[in-house]
Amino acid sequence: MTTNTSPESLYQEIILDHYRHPHHKGLRDPYDVEVHHVNPTCGDEVTVRVKVAEGPDGATVQDVSYDGQGCSISQASTSVMTDLVIGKPVDRALETSEAFLTLMQSRGQVEPDEDVLEDGIAFAGVSRYPARVKCALLGWMAWKDATAQAVGGTAPQDRTASRTTGGAA
Amino acid sequence: MTALLAQGTSYDVEAVRADFPVLTRVIGGRPLVYLDNASSSHKPRQVLDAERAFVEQHYSNVHRGVHTLSQEATDAYEAARTTVASFLGAADPHEVVFTKNATEAYNLVAYSFGNARAGSRFALGPGDEVCVTEMEHHSNLVPWQMLCERTGATLRWIPLTDEGRLDLSELETLVNERTKVLAFVHVSNILGTANPVETLVARAREVGAFVLVDGAQSAPHQVVDVQALGADFFVATGHKMLAPSGIGVLWGRRELLDAMPPFLGGGSMIEVVQMGGSTYAPAPERFEAGTPVISQAVALAAACDYLREVGLDRITAHEQVLTARLLEGLRDLDGVSVIGPDSLHSRGSAVSFAVEGVHPHDVGQSLDELGIAVRVGHHCAAPVCRRYGVPATTRASSYLYNTEGEIDALLEGIRTVQRFWS
Secondary structure (H helix, E strand, O other): OOOOOOOOOOOOHHHHHHHHOOOOEOOOOOOOEEEEEEEOOOOEEEEEEEEEEEEOOEEEEEEEEEEEEOOHHHHHHHHHHHHHHOOOEHHHHHHHHHHHHHHHOOOOOOOOOHHHHHHHHHHHHHHHOHHHHHHHHHHHHHHHHHHHHHHHOOOHHHHHHHHOOOOOO | OOOOOOOOOOOOHHHHHOOOHHHHOEEOOEEOEEOEOOOOOOOOHHHHHHHHHHHHHOOOOOOOOOOHHHHHHHHHHHHHHHHHHHHOOOOOHHHEEEEOOHHHHHHHHHHHHHOOOOOOOOOOOOOOEEEEEOOOOHHHOHHHHHHHHHHOOEEEEEOEOOOOOEOHHHHHHHOOOOEEEEEEEOEOOOOOEEOOHHHHHHHHHHHOOEEEEEOOOOOOOOOOOHHHHOOOEEEEEHHHOOOOOOOEEEEEOHHHHHHOOOOOOOOOOEEEEEOOEEEEOOOOHHHOOOOOOHHHHHHHHHHHHHHHHHOHHHHHHHHHHHHHHHHHHHHOOOOEEEEOOOOOOOEOOEEEEEEOOEOHHHHHHHHHOOOEEOEEEOOOOHHHHHHOOOOOEEEEEOOOOOOHHHHHHHHHHHHHHHHHHO
């Protein structure tokens, strides 16, 4: 198990690198929207902040910061996500998000485009493990939610409340 | 198997294993090591054969027809009830209600109480209390939360000690004259803790509270005698005790079941139906609306027979050997801590642990690559994880077919995981 880094295997070096040395981690100001998403089946949590600003190509993802706890897949995937969306026009960032979602839902049947997904292609193997796909999507879905709110101007409190599960009993 | 396991001989785990076809599986190039029994157990040939024989030759709907198959199916279904009643030490088969799973059984009691008219001994309202424990499975927690929301009653809970046991220091305050129901888990699915039923039942009796015991993790592994436990309700589930999924068991005192309002309405649970209203059948039919879980009940009875043939006491003793080996092995590993009782005293075979610096999902995935099946996550007991400050745990839970060699494989697997993730 320890030396298996073939393209099909789950724990690619790129994933392990992002897990051990995450990019853009730690919550930062300024931000427009903060969301908190959880994976109720495993308890993984992520808080994502998004700052959107007008750029030359329209609304642009100026910054994404996050904090969270979870497995290597969820943490590394969130790290890769920040690399892929920060600085991009929102439209293009959403396209990248869709490409990642498509890859995750492919059950290993889609050849990822490295030009679009960069380090994200390392997650191709995750799509063969349906139980782990939600881990890989946690940060992406949180970012997408926060960005939609930032662009659409939806009250963040309402949206995040409906997405947040758990609570002390 | 029977001959090999005659009383007085040593426990022949290989003879038991030979009855479980799945144990020949190879995963990741290695023999399957199945240590996820607290989640669901595998089924022996005897259970599979019994279900198949019933479905192939005797199946029909039950309690509905005059034809031969209908009668045979009804007889088999009711015989299954008698077998399960006897397995649980019930005084009367009418005290056994078949449900779709354990979750439905807790909901059955909670909704039935919620359906009671004001003034009924089952009714709850503002000022009344329901007490649970902090180590409940969500299935024995959320239905009570919902009941309290519907009725205005207050939910209280017995907290946990650092060791993973119930902190009973405030028991007399938490279970008091206002308490209508005390619901608690017999053996915890996440901590492995076996709770002091006698103490809890005694306190509930002092204040006149109904008592429900969640036996999902006890009935598969030890002799259960519901009359000796002294509770009012006891819940078990088939799939954790060698039977198929799709069947749960609620045992309740007959006098209570016959007086409680129904939960689900429909066919089979009625006496007289008129357009203006209906009267209800006595228990257990009152609580088995619609076509019941017929072939699953037959299979569950076969599972009870199998467990008794092997011997519940012998199974308990075998699991204690495995659990001792696992606890000792985990203690010897640096960076591994057990969440729950660290000794064999009053505990079952489920052992949760944390591997420092490695998320349980990664522990579980890496162990799977070695053919070892464990459970990772919050085990439907999220408040327990919160209590001990972990997002999730890795849990190994053994059963009658596990071996000491498999425990050693797990321990070696954890060392491999630690090397990979260091």
